[in-house]
Amino acid sequence: MFPRALPRRIRRAGRCALSVSGAALALLALFACAGAGDEASRACVLHHNLIEDNHILLEREPALVAGKLRKMVSSPFLFLRGTARLFVEDALDPAGPVFLPTAYGSFAGSRVLTTGDAHPENFGTYLSGDGTLLVDFNDFDTAAFGPWWLEVRRLAVGWSVAGRMLEERAGAQEATRIRLARSAVRGYLHEIRALERGEEPVAVEEGGEVGVVFADLIRRSRRDGDILEELDDFTRLDPDTGARRIFIGDIRPPGEDGVYDSTLAPVSEAERRMVERMIARYRHTLHDAHAFPAEMFRVKGVARRLGAGVGSYPILRYYVLLEGPTDSPDDDWVIDMKEAVPATRYPGHSLYPRRSFENAAQRVVWMTRAFHVHPDNDPLLGWAHEGNLGFHMQSRTKYQKNLDVERMIDRLRRTGGGRWTTGDILEAAFLTGRILARGHALAPTLDGPPGLGAIVAALGDDDEGFERETLRFAVRYAPFVFDDTEHLRVLLEEHGPLLGFRPSAPPR
């Protein structure tokens, strides 16, 4: 699975304890540290970053963080998904191994609304308020105002990593990794120039020219959404009363490594009461707060969702069964209630005013609506906040499905019907670039006007240069993702499931 030879240099990388106590050994330690190789140093950076990035959750949910780390080592792409913070620090650290200054930076361009985690698997389908199935970006947990060019780099890296996996596991041509990254960047530039000319923004919708990969995604979303598959998966009908209740158990059982896939766990009475209070507040934050009467939001059941996401794997997430439009159990709603986390941080970069939002949950919802082609892509998108907890909530239907790199690998391997070609995936990459560009260009910046002007001004007429620079970075960074995945495996072997972290309080 990891063809790059990773001999002793990486095994040694797990040992980062470079310092000793005692003044007498000070000089010895100095030289010992200085003698550590690049690989050891990289493993130390990774080790430190993962602890810092997960510090709060290591204290609160150590078992789930352990699961997240195990999940990350199962695939370089999942590793990439779980290390958005490392990516930003690597990309911005002048002493970092992949540092590449941009020729397209500007003050205005560093205040664009960015998603915080642009990678291929964060593009997916929505059922909008008017019943249209469309594809848009769908993870704004760490969305923040920041540099647009860095986000294009992350998307290019994501496609490059996916491309290499397609090469290694599905027999794609050797240059697929570069072609996919280039396609995404070209899609981005294409959309920016189209918007500059005053053309309509891209809309990747059901019935439109969306390419094979997104057509497949939309088709499956329509199929599963129309039959309310979410109710079959996440709820059960009581055979005696006919009432619908939330399902508790494994929708898909955990893997052999103990990592949850899709499980709904029971909640305490205190959690249930907290969720009910949140739901009561949340309905007032919907895009059209008067569209749905209060009785539709009666809570019929609550379960803790385990196994979702990678970066968000350890955070609080609940599935809430609501009454829905009528008393009938057939039109109940399932709401996905996800704990809000901090926004992407660009160290040392002052963004005045520093806080534009009441809390992180409000930020997520505001930025989602601002970024999407329609602010009611999901009419049930809203937020609630209580004490130190904030949640953003959206409908949980099977109309929502994400791009999946594993599915791409599977479809590329096929020999019979349903086989995808590299060209199909290139087309999808191109569209993800367009969607990202549309969001950057049309959403308001920190200063108010849309980001298009800042991006166009920074690009000048040098699209080729930007493409070249972004690809250069992607080609440089993607191998680190593969090596780091292996570094993490070694670190887990040598330091244990929590990477040696010692919680202040004993685990619950």
Added chain:
Amino acid sequence: MDLQAPVTLRRALSPAAHAAAVSALALFAALVPSGLSVASAGDRTEPAPDDDSPVLVVAAELFGGLHLITGPSSFSEFELGRAELTTALSPVPWAGFELTAEAIRSATSESVLGVDGDSLVFRVKRAWAHASAEIGPLAGEARVGLIPDPFVEAVESDYAFRGLAPLLAERGSFFDTSDLGAAGLVHALDGQVGLHLAITNGEGRNRVEQNSGKNTTALLSLAPRVLETRSGDAHLALHVAYRDGSVGTAGLRNHRLAGALAFSHPRVSTGVEAVRAWGYAGRAARETFGAGLWAGGTVVPRWGGVVGRAEILDMDLDRDETWRFRGTAGLFADLLDAPDPREAERLRLYAVVQFDRATERAAPLPGAAEAHDETRLMLLFSARGRHAVR
């Protein structure tokens, strides 16, 4: 120099160690038990060294003001840079303890939420016990608890402009101001030579120990009195420190070599600091260098003076063009007399201009250096005071 309890307290309360009591009168009114007398300006309430009765010292520091920021974007804010309260008790002349609380914002830039939004809350900055002894020509002290960093403590005691800006050693995250551990100090020649050895966790004041390594810091201080003038004595202080350190669960190297030279006179104060880091900002491989220079003097005694600071920080010694600069210059006015520059800032006002610049590679967003460039007009106050009772 007598290193019995009173002197211990003076050092323990650094950098307010030698301040008189009046400057933060309003704050003290709420803090000091009724019946305690408050000294007038210049009236030292330091108990006599030969008095063996218990000593209670309360000290406070407040720094704050208004920042008007210009640059690619404009912004203004009132800020409270420091709000500290120290209580120190010496039940016997040779031992005691100190507790310092400081105000901090309850949410960092990465927090989802702080306490009731982002309130200022108090937390423990230092909490340590000490005991001292004299053996022949040597005077020594042992410390244990959440103890001050040797280098920052020593240099700050000769730095008369803390209300304007922290030392680069602190602001640049080279040193945390306190850490959990133990320390020993030995002084000779009436305090003109000192050795300070500290062993600490290495995680600073906001983390429990994360690795098996300990930070070991050794500091050598030379502080001769070089000149007697009509307006007071002139002092020279040289501090050299080395730290063998590790930080985080990964045990990243976190070594420092630091030095400072300070000259202080009642009318003039100047100094230079430099720090070399092996391992910085969570990157064990990174080597970083920072240097700061400060100078200030009274032009019109008591009422006015000029001050300037300059700092450079090379983020990565292995690469070119990784420099950050900060310059600060302006005026200050002391509203209360300070017989010694190290007792200054008892009630001081600053009006300064400060600018930040960075080279392309060192800017927070590389390639967009102008996003980092800022100029600030700062109107600041600093108030420091202490009161000792038996």
